[in-house]
Amino acid sequence: MQDTLANQAPNDIQFSEAEVGTSLWRDAWHRLQKNKMAVASAVIIAALSLVSAFAPWIAPYSYEEQNLELRAVSPRPGHWLGTDALGRDQLTRLLYGGRVSLMVGIVATGVALLIGVTYGAVSGFFGGKTDIVMMRTVDIIYALPFTIFVILLMVFFGRDIRLLFVAIGAVEWLTMARIVRGQVQSLKKQEFIEAARALGLPRWRIIFLHMIPNILGPIIVYATLTVPSVMLLEAFLSFLGLGVQPPMSSWGLMIKDGADRMEECPWLLVAPGVTLAATLFCLNFLGDGLRDALDVRASKD
Amino acid sequence: MPLLTVNNLRTYFHTRNGVVRAADDVSFEIEQGETLGIVGESGSGKSVTCYSLMGLVPQPPGKIESGSAIFDGKTDLLKCSMNELNHIRGKRIAMVFQDPMTSLNPYMRIEDQLIEPLLIHGICGRAEAVKRGLHALEEVGVPDAAKRIRSYPHEFSGGMRQRVMIAMALITKPELLIADEPTTAVDVTVQAQILELIKKMQNELGMAVIWVTHDLGVVAGFCRRTLVMYAGRIVESAPTEQLFHRTKHPYTRALQQSIPALQPKGTELYTIPGAPPDLSKRIDGCAFAPRCEFAREKCGKPPIELKTVEPGHATACVRVQSNEISL
Numbered sequence: 001m002q003d004t005l006a007n008q009a010p011n012d013i014q015f016s017e018a019e020v021g022t023s024l025w026r027d028a029w030h031r032l033q034k035n036k037m038a039v040a041s042a043v044i045i046a047a048l049s050l051v052s053a054f055a056p057w058i059a060p061y062s063y064e065e066q067n068l069e070l071r072a073v074s075p076r077p078g079h080w081l082g083t084d085a086l087g088r089d090q091l092t093r094l095l096y097g098g099r100v101s102l103m104v105g106i107v108a109t110g111v112a113l114l115i116g117v118t119y120g121a122v123s124g125f126f127g128g129k130t131d132i133v134m135m136r137t138v139d140i141i142y143a144l145p146f147t148i149f150v151i152l153l154m155v156f157f158g159r160d161i162r163l164l165f166v167a168i169g170a171v172e173w174l175t176m177a178r179i180v181r182g183q184v185q186s187l188k189k190q191e192f193i194e195a196a197r198a199l200g201l202p203r204w205r206i207i208f209l210h211m212i213p214n215i216l217g218p219i220i221v222y223a224t225l226t227v228p229s230v231m232l233l234e235a236f237l238s239f240l241g242l243g244v245q246p247p248m249s250s251w252g253l254m255i256k257d258g259a260d261r262m263e264e265c266p267w268l269l270v271a272p273g274v275t276l277a278a279t280l281f282c283l284n285f286l287g288d289g290l291r292d293a294l295d296v297r298a299s300k301d
Numbered sequence: 302m303p304l305l306t307v308n309n310l311r312t313y314f315h316t317r318n319g320v321v322r323a324a325d326d327v328s329f330e331i332e333q334g335e336t337l338g339i340v341g342e343s344g345s346g347k348s349v350t351c352y353s354l355m356g357l358v359p360q361p362p363g364k365i366e367s368g369s370a371i372f373d374g375k376t377d378l379l380k381c382s383m384n385e386l387n388h389i390r391g392k393r394i395a396m397v398f399q400d401p402m403t404s405l406n407p408y409m410r411i412e413d414q415l416i417e418p419l420l421i422h423g424i425c426g427r428a429e430a431v432k433r434g435l436h437a438l439e440e441v442g443v444p445d446a447a448k449r450i451r452s453y454p455h456e457f458s459g460g461m462r463q464r465v466m467i468a469m470a471l472i473t474k475p476e477l478l479i480a481d482e483p484t485t486a487v488d489v490t491v492q493a494q495i496l497e498l499i500k501k502m503q504n505e506l507g508m509a510v511i512w513v514t515h516d517l518g519v520v521a522g523f524c525r526r527t528l529v530m531y532a533g534r535i536v537e538s539a540p541t542e543q544l545f546h547r548t549k550h551p552y553t554r555a556l557q558q559s560i561p562a563l564q565p566k567g568t569e570l571y572t573i574p575g576a577p578p579d580l581s582k583r584i585d586g587c588a589f590a591p592r593c594e595f596a597r598e599k600c601g602k603p604p605i606e607l608k609t610v611e612p613g614h615a616t617a618c619v620r621v622q623s624n625e626i627s628l
Contacts, residue, residue, distance in 0.1 A: 022453065023453055025408075128361060191398050191403040194398065195404045197355075197390075198391060198396040200389070200422065201391070201417065201421055202387060202421075213408040213409070214407065216408075
């Protein structure tokens with residue numbers, strides 16, 4: 001065994017007869033697969049993401065293409081979800097809107113994740129005065145009224161979709177930082193972290209290689225639950241006219257347009273409303289499923 | 302020159318209920334290749350002493366108030382920078398912890414954890430490290446090491462995990478191993494195996510071992526010299542044999558009397574009356590006096606100091622020091 005090992009390049013080392021251990025991740029994966037709701041949700045989200053991502057190729061029309069003959073018509077062949085007041089195809093706009101909504105959801109969550117995890121882990125690990133200063137800063141930002149913050153941003157920097165990412169990201173990382181800090185604090189007292197310190201590992205290595213993998217469970221769960229809340233925020237901002245600007249479409253914007261003409265053309269509200277609701281449902285189900293899979297103690301079985 | 306000289310180590314914890322003097326004026330030294338036992342009951346400051354040396358005392362609330370710990374004649378472990386300390390711990394001084402169930406990172410493969418010290422301290426490249434890791438695992442007697450090295454900690458039993466911890470501690474061939482009750486959390490048969498294993502590795506590597514335990518039996522069979530700690534202080538320090546046969550402190554004697562195996566069968570087991578003192582309160586005089594059958598008025602007054610009464614044998618009992626009692 002040792003001879004073969006020595007002759008192999010470091011990356012090629014394989015233990016042909018070795019049993020490769022089952023990681024706790026794989027265990028969780030197996031548990032997740034047994035959760036039918038979570039799996040179904042994951043499939044729906046994946047499908048929605050795919051069709052949205054490929055909207056320019058799939059969609060029958062362009063998102064700003066108007067057909068002035070067919071304005072605000074109900075669903076019919078050719079326009080499966082009808083058209084809006086300006087004669088734009090509703091299905092197309094739904095697909096393009098999904099692009100924006102999901103993108104905001106994923107990017108903003110990614111930003112929140114990156115800042116929140118790093119910030120929280122550093123704060124929790126170092127503790128003491130560093131922790132106090134860092135967490136009070138979080139409290140202060142937390143206290144800012146979100147809508148006013150976004151309006152200010154829009155006023156000063158103009159209506160730019162990138163600002164939407166910034167605004168949402170700037171708010172969502174706070175909770176993540178708090179969660180991670182708490183987890184790191186309790187993890188810090190665990191013996192294997194002491195053991196890692198006793199081995200002379202540098203602090204950054206302990207934080208990022210030993211601690212974060214151990215708290216990835218709660219991080220993943222929270223991230224999955226952040227995506228829908230971010231999407232809802234985007235919809236809310238677009239609804240208020242602070243988010244995505246026409247002729248670009250987003251689900252929030254479409255719901256707003258639909259709500260304006262709810263009585264004459266209900267399909268304009270129903271389609272984006274149902275899609276958004278279904279997506280949020282699925283993400284929440286997936287988040288719950290992940291939590292049950294990753295945290296065995298909290299789950300019922 | 303001793304490998305490690307600890308002088309007047311004072312580690313205090315500043316808590317809401319006052320200052321807890323967890324290690325108070327602890328001094329000892331250990332030679333190269335020597336085995337030093339530190340015994341005492343829970344809360345006597347054994348672990349805190351070791352944690353202080355390894356820079357693991359959480360600060361705050363802990364604080365190393367004074368003292369020095371000169372390693373290898375050069376570095377003061379208590380005052381050197383984090384960087385310097387990281388070059389020593391894990392490489393030249395290693396530690397094995399009490400509870401093997403929680404001392405390994407549950408999300409990392411055994412292999413990756415095992416070879417981490419080698420990679421971190423730049424001792425060798427990854428390929429060589431993997432080879433040495435496997436060898437180390439075989440050395441400590443993990444069956445099927447080659448097969449199991451890619452497993453995760455939860456797939457190992459407690460005894461096996463403790464072996465992994467030992468392999469991990471010894472993989473850099475340290476000069477000093479601090480074993481903080483490594484046999485407490487494993488069952489009796491495994492205890493004996495772990496003990497033998499560390500003895501064997503010590504012979505091979507010629508390292509010094511500080512063995513922290515509350516098991517006098519372990520000390521008797523293993524350590525050349527022994528320190529007895531009580532309430533954060535060293536109360537007796539002697540070559541192990543002398544400690545057992547010419548005991549110089551009532552606490553040590555009481556500990557010995559509480560070992561079931563040393564008592565005639567059928568007699569009631571001796572227990573020390575009372576409980577250890579609250580370390581957050583100031584203790585004037587001898588901390589053991591309230592529980593000591595030999596205590597007199599003078600035991601309640603300072604100064605209580607560790608004094609050498611025979612070559613290599615020191616006691617903190619004032620009555621023994623002044624020859625009023627012999628145990």
